[in-house]
Amino acid sequence: MGTRAQLAFDELGTPLRDTTFVVFDLETTGGSAEQDAITEFGAVKVRGGEVIGEFATLVDPGRGIPPEIVQLTGITNAMVYTAPRVDEVLPAFLEFAAGSVLVAHNAGFDVGFVKAACQRLGYAWPKPAVVCTVRLGRRVLSREEAPSCKLSALAQLFRATTTPIHRALADARATVDVLHGLLERVGSLGVQSLEELLDYIPEVTAAQRRKRTLAEHVPNEPGVYLFRGPSDEVLYVGTATDLRRRVRQYFTASETRRRLREMVALAERVDTISCAHPLEAEVRELRLLSAHKPAYNRRSKNPRHGWWVVLTDEPFPRLSLVRKPRDGALGPFRARGHAEEAMAALQEATGIRPCTMRIAAHGGESSCALAELGRCQAPCVGGQTIEEYAPAVESAVSLVAGRDLAPLHRLHLRLTDLSATQRYEQAGADRDRMRSLIRALDKGQRLSALAAVGELVAARPDGAGGWEFAVVRHGRLASAGVARRGVSPMPVVAALVASAETVLPEPGPLFGAPAEEVGVVLRWLDKPGTRMVQCSQPWTEPAQAAARWRPWLDRADHARASTLPRD
Template sequence: MPAHRQASLDELGRPLSDLTFVVVDLETTGTSAATSEITEIGAVRVRGGEVLAEMSTLVRPSAGIPPMVSVITGITDAMVATAPAEAEVVPTFLEFARGAVLVAHNAPFDLGFLRAAAQRCGYPPPAWEHLDTLRIARRLVSRDEAPDCRLASLARLFRSSTEPCHRALADARATVDVLHGLFERLGNAGVRTLEELHEYSARVSPAQRRKRYLADGLPTGPGVYIFRDADGRALYVGTSRSVRSRVRTYFTASEPRTRMAEMVALAERVDAIGCAHALEAEVRELRLIAEHKPPYNRRSRFPERTVYLKLTDEPFPRLSRVRAARDEATYLGPFASTRGADDAADALLAAVPLRQCTGRLSPRARRPACALADLGRCGAPCDGREDVAAYARHVAAARAAITGDPGPVIAASTRRIDRLAGERRYEEAAVHRDRMVSFVRAAARGQRLAALTRIPQLVAAAPTAQAGWDLAVVRHGRLVSAANVAPGIDPRPWVDAAVASAETVRPQPGPAPCASVEETERIARWLAGSGVRLVRLDGEWSWPAAGASRDALRYAELHRSPDSPEQAPGRRAEGERPRR
């Protein structure tokens, strides 16, 4: 069922012409808000280019005004002797600025003093939305037009009717004229709303900015967006909690990734798919990237390139590096690279004497043993020293280390590391350490995947910031249905509807029976999130208490390999889910 959602003002965009601005300027006894005080406040309230009201007052500080400050501003101790105190002025200004966007030239300075004064008067620190004319001018005004971006220079450039003179109201009036001059330039650049102004960068080319209309009509909630060229080919797939706002930034904000500017230049349209919540958007993004393989996406384009180590199904099994995992054999992984797979294989073979020859062996055939047999690293089933039953003990040990406790592999690696370190062969010791970590992480990853993919159906709910619920139905590690329940509504009928409308899946053999590994891992991280509740569960969700996740946490601080998931393995799930 589609979730109806009213767009917020931030997502729709607030036109600059409809907003009320309070342009403020302060004179102070010094430059630090922590040790100095306000001596004068000047403010002008404007909207749509018209002045609505003005406020100006001197403020009596608790200490004298430094002589140098008096020289600059012209404000003396005698002038402020009968002025109202800070505690009288601050409430008046807060009321004057209510509901408006504050504007100042070098806004951090003025806002810092205003916040400090409000706190001293017992008010909570105001969280004003604000604009800084200094910062905007640095984006719009070139050195050929003005030598610098000081208020006096900008006032001359924009022909202000008031000359700045270090008095608060005069400077505020001059800042109003500068603000309107900057707005005129922004309008010529296509910036019409406050959101576009916050995102604006002069480094965006005019051609790129002209394409901002491609964001019109896109969903304002979570979803997936697809940039397409003139032939309809997918160029880039992305996701956002507010699709329209995110797509708009490609045309108004400076993008540090050069390939994104190239992509926008080629784009002719943007398609979007609205989603119930962020998890559904992330999953759809992964599926679309894997399907279309957009040239400007770097990650998740080739899920089929993952690598597994397979314990082969034959009389004398061995480890085989494979791309596809489509049967009921035991698999270690997946790995993002063959190097990671080889490192994990070396760690396992150092602990378990599986054969390393690649040919298929028959119990009735005999052939000479290799050097590994003489080194004690293989039982030599090839020449008959081990029969099928004896060799099966090694296979069972390897399978137990992959699917359960990796302790034997860790113990064997640790002994070798300690011996090498004792001989001061530290580089070799580090190599064996990295192999061990590669095995442990791969085993933990596989065990977590297996725990989720063997569940026929799982229904979970995550609380939203608005006191509603995000629902997800997962079958064999695949997201098959998603819904969003609005606040104050009984979620149980929505759960029934989500289950009834869920996609039917037929699990295939292998570690990822219904979805890509990355999709299942995204779902697992969402399920381990704060506040997520299991609503329905067919079967059990558990992994070995002495499994690899426990040991993966121990090595989480070591360098990350390309095969490591984004989050340390099982960091949150370890403490929240029952384990066998």
Template sequence: MSSSLHRLRPVWAGAPADGIPVQLGLDEIGTPLSEVTFVVVDLETTGGTPAECGITEIGAVKVRGGQVLGELQTLVDPGGPVPPFIQVLTGITSSMLVGAPTIEEVLPSFLEFAHDCVLVAHNAPFDVGFLRAAAARTGHAWPGYRVVDTVRLARRVVTRDEAPNHKLGTLAALFGAAVTPNHRALDDARATVDVLHALLARLGPLGVTHLEDLATATDPVPQEVRRKRTLADGLPDAPGVYLFRGPKDEVLYVGTSTTSLRTRVRSYFTSSEKRGRIQEMVRIAERVDPVVCATPLEARVRELRLITEHSPRYNRRSRFPERMPWVRLTSEPYPRLSIVRDVRDEPGASYIGPFGSQSSAQLALEALQESFPVRQCTRRLPLVAPANASACALADMGRCGAPCIGQQGEPDYREVVERVRSAMLGDPAPVVAVHAERIDTLVAQQRYEEAATVRDRLGAFLRGAARAQRVMPVARCEEVVAARRTDDGGWEIVLVRHGRLAATARVDRMTDPHPTITTLRSTAEHVPAPIAPASAAHPEETDLVLDWLERPGVRIVDVVGTWALPVRTALGDVEPAAALAAHAAAVLGRAAPGVPVEQDEPRVAAPPVPEVARHAAMPRTA
């Protein structure tokens, strides 16, 4: 359980903690191949199709650590004659099988012999396929063995220069097997044992040293990458963040796993990793440092913070929140729209964003300027226009009231500004209406590229406005405590201050969560109030927190402050296509250009968080 997010420090298995060595368990490092019990099996059959053919002989050898623990061999009555060419190939005739036990009698003995073992076969799909089919016919549950195919392993480490093919006889001769394969089950199984040991000896220098490594041993992974698999040894099987470090201890890459750090890091050394830059990173990496987290949300947040802190060169996620632009409605006698890099404490100023790029912010600004006759000049205007002032071309086009020359007074211009502010912070319908009319006109004139530009402009505005309107309530909220039931019946608890994850914890189903919540509130990170609509965290962190709070099943335990949104906002119109469709449905017969669309007055509503409750959201006992 984590009591406070800012107090946690990286701790990894295998490293001394407070001077005390850590003893790793088998579940943390995997099972060494020398401790794995293998059952090497070979079958002789009447043909190649399990549905139509039967088993005539089973041979199996049980080995561990290079030592033979036992053998099993028996003929099997297939329930029919043995084809002549099979008799010639194997030497097993129909008369030899008279009185032999049936597969119904033999299979239970084999399943007991192979209990809790790893099956090995040469061309394993053939042998395992017959055994599975036999289990299905006789009503036995197939145990779901781990299976190793020596053919696939041989293709990985035996080149064509060494052997013309990967048949069992060829490999047995290459490796000097004590038994020569002769198409009899037990002899072939014994030969496969020697081949298996020889193949494992070749795979060892490539980093295949544990049972878990065999699952991907046949992947076409460069040797220098596969050798790095040992970097995952000792990583915990828990959610958290991992840091790949280079030769100079620099952070190369930061990633996260919401389930198992060990499993996630192992995937970087298999063929499932296709990204060239990541394969390059793995070749450079010298070690992996894990940071175990109490909850998946904490893992995602820590990843984001560590990326921001270290700026790893192999991470492509946004690392510089201070560079994300905002669209600001300035605070001055005659306000204007501008693009800025931060939110300042300016009474009367309004913001939307932040935007992912300067171009997106510029499109949003143009959408507002296209919708309202707000001035576009950049100089600061006095309340009283100077006598020698001159207006710009926008005034002549009727797109600006020209307050710069006194043509529009401060009260009239203030009405325009309040309409702009309302669209930014509340209902975007006026902006949608203007752009809908413009798109209709362009489409009618078959000017589709220009219509697409107008659509993109509207989309940028809607996304920026929606983001600001979504974040502002939680940014102003001093504290939000929420909880969600976990799959095992416990509670995942999150404490948020001004949009920043301040603490998180997890309790089991037998523990009362309220004492933990009390501890979190007293030990959580102190977060100073930001300047809304900016939150006290990286914008992406606040998005992660809000996504979690809005998940089904999340219960709000307590809120310190006010968390509310107007009914009419941009949150329901994030995509321009949906906004245009909603506008067309709302405005029957489509109003003519210049005709205002009636708007509802904003009303305060509960935040869009499911199962909102206060104080009594969780039962006192699990």
């Protein structure tokens, strides 16, 4: 086995001697995390080679324990009869393990049971780092030295002080000794930090390891990184809160995606752009993706230009799907199907004609099938004048602009009538179209409101006593900076405003700003703790905005989810 290059001190990450491990084991009624139940928890908390706590309890599985499991573990139904249920034990275990690295022998089994219990009981899985001593043993030990990586075999190899006996606490104690023995082995190979340990466990290709020098100059700062190929072309763009740590991961076994391993093999250089804070990094990434369209970014192959619904410019306007919006457009939609659903709902709500033919001011000679079905007032044959058709157009324009919610009330009334007459299939289809319309109205109105503001300066705490600043002009990030703890913030704001990018508004609902960038900025502004420093004009949303329908939208989402077929 080849030796690993020793890392510089600033690359070490979290030293293993300072890492808290919770080594745990479970006993269960069987092998399925979905169908079987936990009968015993056993866990040992260690740091720096010392035991600092233990956790052990039997668990009432709420069902009989199969005879073969009783024979294997010695845990009987009588033993667990008075034990606490898993809903009492799980929160205590999660608290015991909080902030620690989980370790288990064949970790997929034990972690799978705990994750399944969290899902059933409504606890968020904390996503801790996990070390599997089976995988680590197979990586460290030769087949000659350890023909088997069973816990009993490794416990004997490392002379564990506790013999594993298929009881949770005893097996966890034995696993602690196995873990320490394996860490001694990898330590001699240069693995000194938790990050290196997690990178070391999977196999890493020689090509990845050779390219590691590309990360030597990368700083430990937030920002954007660009992998460049033999012809200086941009292969891949990404963001990171710590550029050095993130870029290094591409040259370790933690990167398992085939296409990105292929990208690393082609890369000749890594360029980085340090950013003041994550918002600037995310916006820069969007702009670089748009400019370079890197071959290995999935978003380059599926650009999010979006779809918009617009009124056509003709005597009897109709709705049309376009890629480039203009004033009064509804959107953006990521999927054409959602745009078509919203367009159908808007037609139904306002009376805009659903046909696609172009109609002259004086009308034509024959009507279409939609008119014969009563779904259109037939302006194509003079059934409506331009003046009689105009209220439908004004209704659509006012709904999109946030001046009138009456069309949504009409749609809701139709849903009520369909349900009352037990036409549930049609009601479900209309509900889904109405959902798409309301969601698009709400999103579009919020984005447009932000893009309408000439200049806005906002601040967020940086978590260390300082402030992160963003200067936003017509929805675009024009400048970004920070005032570290102890630095007077207002002079920093003044400098950022003075040096900010000039943004000239253009036609369209977002004044020329890319929808995805306005969305990123809006999400940053919406985060708890963000404060408004100054604003060139009031940042307001329309009084009759679709935001009033969010409670209905939540109920509709829940109703749709409950009727979807399940696997």
